[in-house]
Structures are given as structure tokens and as C-alpha cells.
Amino acid sequence: MATGRTHRPATRSRGIPEATVARLPLYLRALTGLSERSVPTVSSEELAAAAGVNSAKLRKDFSYLGSYGTRGVGYDVEYLVYQISRELGLTQDWPVVIVGIGNLGAALANYGGFASRGFRVAALIDADPAMAGTPVAGIAVQHSDELERIISDNGVSIGVISTPAGAAQQVCDRLVAAGVTSILNFAPTVLSVPDGVDVRKVDLSIELQILAFHEQRKAGEEASGSNAEQDDAPPLRATPASRKGPDGDIPAVMPA
Numbered sequence: 001m002a003t004g005r006t007h008r009p010a011t012r013s014r015g016i017p018e019a020t021v022a023r024l025p026l027y028l029r030a031l032t033g034l035s036e037r038s039v040p041t042v043s044s045e046e047l048a049a050a051a052g053v054n055s056a057k058l059r060k061d062f063s064y065l066g067s068y069g070t071r072g073v074g075y076d077v078e079y080l081v082y083q084i085s086r087e088l089g090l091t092q093d094w095p096v097v098i099v100g101i102g103n104l105g106a107a108l109a110n111y112g113g114f115a116s117r118g119f120r121v122a123a124l125i126d127a128d129p130a131m132a133g134t135p136v137a138g139i140a141v142q143h144s145d146e147l148e149r150i151i152s153d154n155g156v157s158i159g160v161i162s163t164p165a166g167a168a169q170q171v172c173d174r175l176v177a178a179g180v181t182s183i184l185n186f187a188p189t190v191l192s193v194p195d196g197v198d199v200r201k202v203d204l205s206i207e208l209q210i211l212a213f214h215e216q217r218k219a220g221e222e223a224s225g226s227n228a229e230q231d232d233a234p235p236l237r238a239t240p241a242s243r244k245g246p247d248g249d250i251p252a253v254m255p256a
């Protein structure tokens, strides 16, 4: 669900394109489901369907991992889980801090999916002195005066920002100065970071706006279909890629 982009070149150092990296979590989620059902092998078509990705693209993605499957058998589920987890750096524990423990920060802290994917919530930080010591998801909130010490003590490299937009850049600067090199930003603002720091932005309202665009387009197509002669303007239509979800990272539009 993360939108925006990382501040990195399109191809990572080991030669895996960013678009492939962005799909690896989708494969992993599908594979984890198969693993939980003790399914031993899976074909590229089955896995592609489960991940919502085109199967040719899946095979290309897996070739970057050196994983080609066995003809007639498919891919070994457990080995692929291991390979992708290793590639994503999930075979190690990642301590994460969440800054801004309001509605969203508390919901994120309570989300069980982080820990099961190797992300341990090491600390919850908020600027409101009244919140200091308050337990959220079983962790006592700490005051933001402690931010630098917390980052250093816990060896944190990943920070989540869920403060109001006006505070996000300052929080980001402090996180980076304290040693954080990856930031997941929920605040509706663009963050400036130095080279070497990755930022991913999550904005549900942007996702909704994209859906609204498609809804409007569908309604326009219906209207022009039933009353085509009255509509001179060419409607915008989505490219096929924009309908594919994970395959089409940025929905593109072009004149019909």
C-alpha cells in the first residue's frame, strides 16, 4: 500500500530493479499463505494469480533471485519463502520506532502484522508530555525529548512518522540525525532527506483519489455509451497497466 518512491536509483546495487523489489512482498504474502496450508510447490501461474501479478513478470522477477523453478513441478514454496525473505532482509529482526502516537500511531502500534514480518516495535514516541508513560499496545509511550537516545540505544534504522504534517519534517530531521536511514511517512507532506536515506510515503487519500478518477471515468463511459452523439470531448481512459494493481505502479492516463 505504500505509495511514493524511495530515494534510490531504479536498480539496486545487486541488480534487482526497484519494481521487482516492490513486488517481492506480494509474492511473499501469497507464499506465506501457501506455506501455512503446507502446500509444497506452486506453479508460476498459480503464484502469479495469488499475488495479483502477471506470470511472465513473476518468472522474470524470480530470475533476479536465481530461482527458476522446476519444469512440471513449479517452485518449492518453503525455499522461495526463504529466498525472498533473505532478499528483503527479513531474516533479521528490524527494530522500528513510531513517532506520533495519536489515532494512526496507536493503530499502527497495535497492528500485529509488523512483528510477524520481522519488524519489532522498539519504541513509541510522542511530543505530548501527558502521553509519556501511557501504555499503547503494551509499550509505554516515551517523550520525544528522548528520541535520539532511544534510536541509539535500540540501534534503530527504520522510523515511522505519524505526526501532523507540520511536525513531520522536523521529526524526520531528528530521526536522520540520530541514525535512522529508512522512513515510512504517513504524514501528508513531502519530506526532504539526504542521500542514502530511503523514504516511503503512505497516503490512503491518494489511493482513494485514484479510485475516484476511475469511478468518474466508468460513469463517463456509461453516459457516453448511452448518449454518444452529445459528447464531443474524448474521454480520458486508463492504460491497461493502471488496472493491474501491483503490476502498474503508477496509474497512467492518456487521451483515448
Ligand SMILES: NC(=O)c1ccc[n+]([C@@H]2O[C@H](COP(=O)([O-])OP(=O)(O)OC[C@H]3O[C@@H](n4cnc5c(N)ncnc54)[C@H](O)[C@@H]3O)[C@@H](O)[C@H]2O)c1
Binding pocket: 099, 100, 101, 102, 103, 104, 105, 125, 126, 127, 128, 144, 162, 163, 164, 165, 167, 170, 171, 185, 186, 187, 188, 202, 203, 204, 205
Ligand atoms: N497516510 C494515510 O493514509 C493517513 C491516514 C490517516 C492519517 N494520516 C496522517 O497521519 C498523521 C496522524 O494522524 P492522527 O489522526 O493519528 O493524528 P493525531 O492528532 O491523533 O495524532 C498525532 C500525534 O502526533 C503527536 N505529535 C505532534 N507533534 C509531534 C512531534 N513533533 N513529535 C512527536 N509527536 C508529535 C501528537 O501529540 C499526537 O499524539 C497526520 O499527519 C494525518 O494526516 C495519514
